[in-house]
Amino acid sequence: MPDVIKVRAATNNEVAFLAWDIDGMIPGCLGFEIVRLYPDTGEERCLAAWVPFKGQRNPRWIPQDTGVWPVQKTFWRDLTVRRRRDSITIRPEGEMIAYRVRPVGDMKPGLEPVPVRPDQVVDGKPAYTGTPRPLGYLGQGAVSPPIFLGQMFGKARVAFTNGVLSTQWMSRALAEAGIKVGQRDKIRAELQNPKSKIRAYLQGDVPEVLTSLLERAKSQHGSVRLALYELGDDALCDAIVAAKDVVEVILSNSGKDDQTKEWDFGNAPFRKRLRDEGVAVTDRLFNNNHIGHNKFAVYRDAQGKPQAMMTGSTNWTSTGICGQSNNAFIRDDPAIAEVFNAYWERMKADVFPPPASESAAGHVAQKQGVPFREENHLASPLDGATAALDGMTVWFSPNDPERSKKDISVRPVDLDDVFVRIKAAKRAVLFLVFNPSRLGENSIVDQAVAAAKADPKLIVQGAISDETAMPNYVAPTKDPVTHKSNKDGKSPFVYPEKVWEAPNVSIVRAANLTGATIARDFQAEVLTVGHAIVHDKIVIIDPMEDNATVITGSHNLGYKASYENDENLVIVEGDKTFAAAYAVHMLDVFDHYKFRAWRRTIGKGPSADDGISIDDKWLKPYADGKKGAIARYFP
Template identity: 45%
Template sequence: MGKIASAHAYANNEVAYLAWDIDGKIEGCLGFEVVRIYLEPDGSVSLRDDGEEDRVPCAAWVGFKGQRNPHWLPQTTSIWPVQKLSWRDLTLRKRRNRAQLRPSEISVRYEIRPLGDWRPGLEPAPDPVPETVAVAKRGADGRPVLDADDRSVKIEAKAYDGKPRPLGYLGPAVATNAIRVTRWIGPFQSTFTNGVLAAQWLRNVIWEDGVKRPNELMGMISDPKNGIRKYLAGDVLPMLRELFEQAGSFLLALYELDDNELVDLLLANKNRIRLILANTGLVEGEWDVRNSHARQALIDANVDIQHRMFNNSTHIGHNKFVVHLDDDDAPVAVFTGSTNWTTTGLAGQTNNAIIIEDRNVAKAFADCWHRMLNDPLDLPTEFDDGMPDNQQGAPFRTSNETPARFTLDNGAKLEVWFSPNMPARRKSSAIPPDLREIYRLMRKAEQAILFLAFYPGQSGKDCIVGEAIEIGRTDQRLIVSGAVSSAQAMPNYVPGRKNDRNDPEDDEEAVSPHTFTEANVSIVRASRLDDRDLLSDFGGEELTAKGGIGAIIHDKVVVIDPLSDDCAVIFGSHNLGFKASYSNDENLVIVRGDKALAAAYAVHVLDVYDHYRFRAIEAELRRQGKKGWSGFLATEDTWLDPYADGAKGALMRYFARG
C-alpha cells in the first residue's frame, strides 16, 4: 500500500503552502489530516498553559456528500480531510471566525496523515459528531433574521448537518520542515495584501446583519478603524507606518493616492517629504478625479510636490515607490511593489509590497526620482483637462535604457530597470530591454515559471504571458502556472467584432474563457462563485469592492525555479508587457539567487493561483454548459487515482521535494 513519500512547507508573512507526494495509491484514502505545530526558538514543540503540546488541526469547510455546512462553520481536517496533495494554511495568520490577524514572527511545522473510513484495527481520528453551537437564525432567503434592535437573532444548531463519518488513520504522520512566518528576509521586508474578496468568510461578514447595502464593502475598507480593512490590508499599512517613523526624509513617486489614512500619513510628515504625483485615469470625461482630493490637501499643506500630469490614455506615471533618506540626505532604503496608495490597492486587490534595505539600490531609485523631477511635463490649465501630447522627454527615456546592477550583502544579485526605456512613444514589435532580460531568465527555467499579472497585454501578446506559453510548449517538462486579472489578458480571449454596422444583431461577441490549459501550462483568471454555481453551501461572492469595477489580481510578479540556487523573483510596478516599457513611468526589480525571497513570493503566487483556479474552472464549466464540482468531498478513494498515476499534481510534486 502506498504512503506519503515526502512533504515540504513554505511560508511568507501571511500564508503557508504545503505539498506532499505519495509513492503509490493509499487504498481507502479519503483525504489527509493536516496539523499545524507551533515551535520554540530551539525547534522544540511549544506547550500550552495546560502543558499539552500546541498542535492545531487545520480548519476545513467542505463536508462529505450527504453532509451540509449551512452556517459555513469550520471543522478540522481530521473530520473533513484534504482531498489533494497540497494545502494553503490560510488561518496561519488570518482567522476565519473573526476579522483578526494572528501575530507573525513565529515558527511552525506541519504533520500530514492519511485518513479513511474507520474499521477495527485502525487508530480512530477525532470524534466527528458535530457540536451544538449558537448561530444566526436565517430566513427562507438565507439572510440572517434581525430582532427589533436590528441585531442578529441567535439559535442553537448543529455545527453541520448530516450523518457523521468516523475516520481512522491509514498510516503514520509525516512531518514537514520547520518554517518561519516573517516579513524579514535578509535585506528585504516583504509583505502581501489579503485582498482576495471572492471568499466565503467575507460573504458571511457582509451578510451578517441580514442586509447587503450598496457600496457596503467600500465603506468598510475605507474606514481606518474597520477590522475588515485591517484584515485585508495585512502588514502593508504597519510596514509603511514603521518606515515613516524612521528619522530622515522621503522621496515619493506615486500613481494613485486616495486612501485617507495614507494621505494623513503624508500630511503628518509634510515637512519631510518630496512627492512626484501623477494623474489617475479618465472618469466621465475628466482626468485625475481619484487623486483630486489628496492633491488639493497636499497643496493646501504646502507639501513639496511636482504634478506629473500626463492626462492622456497613452502614458501613465505608474510608480509607487518611496526612497528613505537619512539625516545626511543619503538614500538608505526603498519601498516598492505593486500596491497603489488607494483604498482598493490596500484592501481590495492582491498586491505585494517590499522594502529593500540597501543603500546602493535606494540610490538607484533616488537617482530615477531626480531624473523624473528634471523631466517636468506641461501642466493643464485645470488638473482635470486632457493633455494628449504630454510624454516623457528623450533624455529621460535614454537614461532608462540600461539597468542598475548590484550584489547584496547576502550574495543575491539585484537588477533595477526603469521605464520608459524605448525611444518610440508607441509600442512596436521591438522587445524592450527590460522584458528581453525577463524573457532570457524565463527561457533558462528548468523546473517552474509562476506568475501573477493584472493586464500585461491583450490575449497574452507582447507580454510575459505569451512568452511563458511558448516556453512551456517548447519544454513540456517545465511547469508554467499563473493567474491574471483581466479577461482580455487570457491567451484564448477573442475580441468581439463588428460584422455590419447597420445590423447590430450581426455583431460577434467577445469570447472570454476563464481558463487556459495546454499540456503543462495552466493559466486562470480571477473569477467568483455565484449562488447558482454549486448546489451545496456556497453562496455568491464579491469579486471587487466596486461592484465589478477595477483590478482583482493587481500583482506584477514572476518567480522562476524557486527551489533552485539560480532562482529569480521579478516584481515592481511594471505590468510585464510592452506598453509599460514603451509608455509608462515604471520600476522593475529582478532578484536572483535568493531562495528565501523566492519562496515567499512563490507562496503568494500559489495562494492566489490556487484560490482562483477552482473558481475559474467552475466558471468555465458553467460557460460551456457543463456540470461542475458537486460541492462535497468524495466518498470513495478514486479521487486519488490521478495523483497516484502521475496524471495530476505536477506542481504539488515539485514543491513536495523541497
C-alpha cells in the first residue's frame, strides 16, 4: 500500500513549513493528518484546521484539527507553532519539534480510527454543523527530522512580523473588539496601543530585535548608532529615550501628508520628543523625491569599537511592526558592523542645506552630495559600498557619482550584482517585494521570470504589493483632452493567468477577501492600514543549495532606491540555515496571498475553492504536491 515516505520541515520561529513525499497514489485518500511532536516530552499536538467538508459548516470559526478536516496537499504551513489556535498567548521557544504525517480516508472495517481530539461541543452547542465524517488511517506515515524552535539562524538572530492583516483570525479578533473591517482609523489605533493583544500577536519578536542593541548598550556600557527613515510608534520611541545616554540617531523625513500637505508630518512629533528628552539627533531632511530610507543600527562596545549590526525592512512605526509583512536581523560581526558604522559616519558628514522649514518642500539643493555618492560606489571592503566578508556583501545607496535621479540607461552597481545572481540561479528564486522597479528587463521580477523561461526547471515564486510591478500589468491609457484615465489597462492579481503557460512560475499580488469574494463561513478582511502590505524587500536564491543566498535590507530593489535614496542592501551567501528561515517566511506570506489572489481572479471553481471546503471531488489526488514543484524542492 502506498504511503507517506518522507517528511521535511523548517521553521523561522513564527511558522513552520513542511512538505512530504508519497511513493504512489493512495486509494481512498481524503488528505493527511499532521501532528506536531515534542521529542523531549513526548507531547503530541495535532495541527489546527478550520475548513470543513462539504455538507458541514463552521460558522463560529472554531478550530478542529487535521484528523477531523485533513490537509489536501503535500505541503502545509504550521501557523500555530508559536501562536496558539485558541488564544493570543505565545508558545515558548527553545524546544525541539518534529512532524508526523499520515494519510487518512473514510473509516472502514480494518482501519485504525483517527482520534477526534477537540471537544465537539462548545458552550453547549456543536462546534460545527453537519454530520461528522469518521476517518481512518490509510498508512503509518512518516516523521520529519527534529528541528529547533529558536531565534538564531546561522550567525544571525532573525525575526519576522505577523503583520498580515488580511486573515480570518484578524477579521474575527477585530469583530470581538467591536471594530469593523473598514474602520481603518480604529484599526490603526488598536495597532498603536502597546497593551493591545492584537498588536502583541501581530508584531511577533520584531520589536525586541529592533531595540535589543539599545538594551545591550545600556547594560554593557556601549553605544548605538541608529539610521531611521520613519519613527512613528510610542513604544519604540520610549526605547530610544530610555537609552538617550548611549544612542545617536540620524532621522530622515517622513513623507508629505495627504491632507495638510506638510512634509515630515509623521516623524515631527517624535522628532520633537527626542530633542526635548535630550537624545542626540541629526536631522536628514530632504522633503522631496530623495528619502533616507535606512532602518539599521550599529552597536559599539565600551571602547567605541563596532561589534554588531541590525538591519531589515521594518520601519520603526506601529504599521511597520504590526500592519505589514517585515523582517529584521542582528549579526554579531565586527567587520560588517564597521562597514555600517563607516556608512553612518559618512551619512552624518554629508551635509546639505535644510529646507525652509521642517514641514516645507525641499528643492534641488536637498540631496546627497557627490563625495557621499562616490564613496558608496566604491567596491573595496571596509572602505565603501561593499564588503565581501564572511559570506556577506553590503551595498549602500545612493551609489552613482554622476547621477542623482533615476536613469534606466545605466544599471546601478548594486542591482547589477543582484541581477547576476538571479540569472545564475539553479533551483529556485523566491521573493517578497513592495515596490520594485517597473522597467521591464530592469526589474528584479522580470529578471526572475526571464530566468525561469530560460530554464524550465527553475522555480520562481513571489508576492508583490504594488500592482504595477506585476509582469502582466498594463497601464491604463489617458484621454488626450481631459488627461483622465480611460479605465482600460489591466491590474492582475496573478501571473501567469494561464498556469500552463509558465508552470514553474507563480507570482501573486497581495489581496484580501472582500464582500464579493468571500465564501461560506469566511468573513471579509482588512487589506492594509498603510501604503504597503508586503513591505519586505527580499530575494532568496537556491535556499537549500551550498550557494544559498538571501538579499535583504531597506533597498526596495528598484532603480530609484539606488539613485536617489539612502539605503542598505545586504547579501548573505552560503548560509543555508539563514536562507531557510527567510524562505519559510516568504512561503508563508506567498501561500497566504496565493489563495486570495486566485480567489479574486477566478471567483469560483476548484482552484478558488481550495481551502474553502474539503471534498475529494477537488482533490484529484495530491495535485498540488505533484505539480507544486516548491513542495518537492523545499525544505
